[in-house]
Ligand SMILES: O=C(O)COP(=O)(O)O
C-alpha cells in the first residue's frame with residue numbers, strides 16, 4: 001500500500017469546521033448592550049473573528065479592526081461576553097457541509113487528526129462536544145493552550161509533537177491568513193477553505209497550497225496514489 005503524503009492533519013475550528021459567527025455575534029451584541037454600545041451584527045463579527053476572543057472583543061468595543069478600546073468599557077463588555085458565550089456557545093452554530101464525511105473518511109483510513117484553534121479552551125471543548133466532533137481529534141490545541149496563538153507556529157508544532165508527527169508529514173487546513181502563516185512558519189503544507197472568516201479578504205491572496213470549496217473534496221486529494 002502506498003504511503004500517505006500527510007498522515008497528520010491539523011484542522012482549524014471557526015470558519016473551517018463550524019460556522020460559529022451566529023453565536024459569536026449574538027453574544028457580542030449582548031455584551032454591547034451591557035455597556036451601552038450599538039449592536040455590531042453578523043457581518044462585522046465575521047470580519048473580526050479569528051484572533052481569539054479577547055481580540056474579537058477589543059474590535060467590537062472599539063468598533064474597529066486595530067484601535068485600542070476604552071478600557072472602562074472593554075472590561076465589563078468582555079465579562080458580559082464570556083458569560084453570554086458560555087450559555088450560547090453552540091446553539092446557532094452549524095457544522096459546514098462536507099465536514100463529517102471527510103472526518104469519517106480520514107479517521108477510518110488511519111489519519112491522525114488534531115484541532116488547532118485560536119478559540120479559548122473553555123469554549124472549544126464544549127463546542128466540539130456539542131457538535132459531535134470531539135471524537136475525531138486525538139489532540140485539541142486551543143488559543144490559550146500555548147503561550148502564542150496562530151499565526152505563531154507553536155500551536156501547530158505542539159499538536160504535532162503530541163500526535164507524534166513531523167511538520168513535513170503534516171497538512172494544516174484553515175480559513176484564514178493566520179492558519180496559512182502558522183503553517184508556513186511551522187513547515188507544514190496548508191489548504192484553505194474560502195467560505196470561512198478571513199477578515200473580509202480573499203484567502204487566495206495568501207497563497208495556500210490549495211483552496212477547496214468544501215472538505216468533501218479532501219479524501220480524493222489526500223488519498224495515497226492521487
Ligand atoms: O478567533 C477565534 O476565537 C477562533 O478562531 P479559529 O478557530 O478560526 O482559530
Ligand SMILES: [Mg+2]
Pocket residue numbers: 012013014015016050174175176196197
Ligand atoms: Mg478559522
